[in-house]
Amino acid sequence: MGRSSYREKILSAGISIAHERGFATSGVRDFVQAAAVPQGSFINNFGSKEAFGIAVLDRYFEGLDxxxxQTLRDEARGPIxxxxxxxxxxxxxxxxxxxRLGCLIGNMSLEAPNHSDAxxxxxxxxxxxWKQPFAEAVRAAQACADLSADLDPDDVAEFLLAGWHGAMLRMKVDRSGEPLERFKRVVFATVLARPAFASTSTGKP
Structure with a gap:
């Protein structure tokens, strides 16, 4: 079996293991056993667990992209x-x-920064x-008066990502989708709500 095939098998298995068990608490042996490949193939393909962690993040973000x-950049839909x-x-x-799982990027954000600067x-x-497509959607909503122009798009994007990840952490604790639904109810009724003037203004001075 070729080197590239081993790499893909380890990467695929590693994403599942890191997502289900945690990256910091999983070892190289866990990754190669799940991939059913020789242990030496891990070092040959990734060099270190740290480099593997970066590869896992990149592959996971590709899926998110x-x-x-299909959503944030789907211009067939309105921005909100x-x-x-x-x-x-x-x-x-x-x-x-x-x-149970939440977001692997969010999970690794809690686990890895104290152990690896890379x-x-x-x-x-x-x-x-990740922030950019959120900010683009906010700008598009402001351009069509669906959101207040007083809001900074980058600030809103950062707030949405941070709040959403907080809701997912609570989701994992509760084993319930209610924290996610609560986040959506509050955010779309406040930060992402259509300004009152937009629905009442006649456009006349």
């Missing part, structure tokens, strides 16, 4: 609906997992990239 493309679609899509995925730095870059 597909969801982002794009945001709602993203949160609903992630909620459905969490429900399929029994409300992983912490990659997480910083991932969150910076």
């Amino acid at each position: 597909d969801i982002i493309g 609906e794009r945001l709602r679609s993203y949160f609903d899509t992630i909620s459905a995925s969490c429900e399929q997992a029994g409300w 992983i912490r730095e990659r997480l910083v870059r991932i969150f910076a990239d």
